[in-house]
Amino acid sequence: MIVALAVGLAGSVGAVARFLTDGAVQDRSAGPFPFGTLTVNCTGSFILGIVTGLAWYHGLGGRAHAIVGVGFCGAFTTWSSVTWETVRLTQEGLGRQAVVNVIGGVAASLAAAALAIMVVAVI
Amino acid sequence: MTPADPPRGRGLRRLAHTPGADDPRPIDPDLEPTDPSGPGRRHRRVPVRIRMGHPAVLLAIAAGGFFGAVARYEMGLTWPVRAGHFPSSTFVVNTSGALLLGLVLTVSIERDRVRARTWRYIRLFACVGFLGAWTTMSTVAVESDTLVRGGDAGVALAYLAATVSAGIAAAAVGGAAGRLHRRMGPRPATGGPDGGEGVGP
Numbered sequence: 562m563i564v565a566l567a568v569g570l571a572g573s574v575g576a577v578a579r580f581l582t583d584g585a586v587q588d589r590s591a592g593p594f595p596f597g598t599l600t601v602n603c604t605g606s607f608i609l610g611i612v613t614g615l616a617w618y619h620g621l622g623g624r625a626h627a628i629v630g631v632g633f634c635g636a637f638t639t640w641s642s643v644t645w646e647t648v649r650l651t652q653e654g655l656g657r658q659a660v661v662n663v664i665g666g667v668a669a670s671l672a673a674a675a676l677a678i679m680v681v682a683v684i
Numbered sequence: 685m686t687p688a689d690p691p692r693g694r695g696l697r698r699l700a701h702t703p704g705a706d707d708p709r710p711i712d713p714d715l716e717p718t719d720p721s722g723p724g725r726r727h728r729r730v731p732v733r734i735r736m737g738h739p740a741v742l743l744a745i746a747a748g749g750f751f752g753a754v755a756r757y758e759m760g761l762t763w764p765v766r767a768g769h770f771p772s773s774t775f776v777v778n779t780s781g782a783l784l785l786g787l788v789l790t791v792s793i794e795r796d797r798v799r800a801r802t803w804r805y806i807r808l809f810a811c812v813g814f815l816g817a818w819t820t821m822s823t824v825a826v827e828s829d830t831l832v833r834g835g836d837a838g839v840a841l842a843y844l845a846a847t848v849s850a851g852i853a854a855a856a857v858g859g860a861a862g863r864l865h866r867r868m869g870p871r872p873a874t875g876g877p878d879g880g881e882g883v884g885p
Contacts, residue, residue, distance in 0.1 A: 572753020573746035583714040593723035595712040602821040609822035636753045636817035640778040641785035644855035649711040674825035
């Protein structure tokens with residue numbers, strides 16, 4: 562119960578952080594490509610990789626993992642935005658950007674998570 | 685409308701040559717349709733302080749994020765996935781979130797001629813807050829990594845392919861369903877619906 566509440570609060574922080582980070586990144590690019598979503602997804606996946614690595618190799622507790630990993634990282638990163646952006650880019654006739662957005666976004670997030678886990682394993 | 689046509693109507697929504705000129709629905713759901721940081725010729729930077737605007741904006745997102753994260757956490761507890769198996773609970777979470785985002789975003793933007801502020805807060809709560817937090821990319825990344833480490837690269841590949849294809853299809857269906865709602869529902873009193881067909885008066 563307490564853990565669920567903490568997960569929820571971490572989710573609030575994650576969602577607000579995504580909104581502000583996404584906006585700040587999109588501020589710096591005039592084009593339609595959603596760099597903001599890409600940024601939050603890569604960053605969040607890297608953080609979840611670190612948290613997961615800490616849980617695997619350094620005995621991080623289940624509660625901390627739930628709050629930071631499930632709560633914050635889960636809310637900070639988003640999948641619904643990626644799919645919507647892909648659909649909208651396609652509708653706007655920007656098919657290549659749509660493909661780069663979804664494939665590149667997934668690949669970059671995977672790479673970020675894998676890198677983070679490897680880094681934590683070495684430490 | 686061909687790209688050579690001059691802009692019709694007024695405001696950001698009718699800019700020709702720019703993405704979003706014929707469709708008011710944003711590409712990035714975390715940006716409001718009228719956000720000057722969005723794509724377009726009139727792109728300009730918005731200080732963070734101004735984007736945050738009224739405290740209620742962040743409060744609506746935080747409230748949505750709270751329920752989205754709790755719901756996904758409870759989903760993971762009630763629907764655990766064994767190691768080496770297809771992460772079906774995250775798949776269901778992400779695909780349902782993509783469908784709902786397409787639907788709610790479309791309805792909220794195409795209806796916002798009337799009660800624009802209410803629709804905006806519904807969007808901030810449901811789309812940016814709840815659905816943004818309900819769906820997750822980081823979990824997909826770590827689950828795939830874990831599957832590959834466990835020697836189940838095939839499952840990981842199937843998981844990624846299913847997540848991508850079902851997610852895109854769900855978002856497209858959600859968006860189309862939102863427009864169906866526009867056609868069937870009563871028309872707002874102040875002028876016809878915008879976007880979509882891109883036909884000027």
